[in-house]
Amino acid sequence: MSTPTTERLSLRETGPDELALAATVHASAFGRDEEARLPMAIVAEGHEVLSVAAEIDGFIVAHALFSPLGGPEGAWALGPVAVAPDHQGGGIGSALVGFGLQRARERGARSVFVLGEPSFYGRFGFSAEKARGAWVPWRGEMFQALELVPDALVGWSGALRYPHAFGADEVDSGEPFRS
């Protein structure tokens, strides 16, 4: 795992009033608006979220959002996650996700689900295998889970309900299926 190259980096939680700033990071990293709008839409639905950011010299250069899921007790979603293009590949994304997972654990999260690159999320212990019990509207190796509490997902199987803003309930209006 790479280490952040700058000593000026700081990691912290952000408030809802900073999500508009964070949106610019998502828009530049993803090159589109969907992920940029997502954090504010989730908060607008009334969900309690955990929002974390990496700053350099007081400027937000990376942002990640955790939000609650319906399903197994203490399950949270991670996403979107983005590092501004000029700062990618220097360890900031890894540091931020690690920080966020630690805060999530302190807040009582027992498991975290993510849709993303296994080569990035595998370093934290996320695996598609752990997510197998979830009934979700997408399939494949990119849908992964991490147990923050050992065996938190063992024996659980059922529908995983995302905040509406994720659009999960629009992707497949039929029976939920396993990843």
Ligand SMILES: CC(C)(COP(=O)(O)OP(=O)(O)OC[C@H]1O[C@@H](n2cnc3c(N)ncnc32)[C@H](O)[C@@H]1OP(=O)(O)O)[C@@H](O)C(=O)NCCC(=O)NCCS
């Ligand atoms: C993905 C992202 C959050 C990673 O943050 P980052 O600060 O660039 O990543 P880090 O420097 O901490 O880690 C880089 C490591 O992750 C891997 N990695 C980074 N981005 C990756 C990606 N999109 N796919 C696969 N692996 C990736 C690198 O190979 C590198 O591995 P190494 O440590 O073994 O060399 C960032 O690059 C980003 O915002 N990308 C565009 C938006 C995006 O795709 N977000 C979805 C996240 S899945």
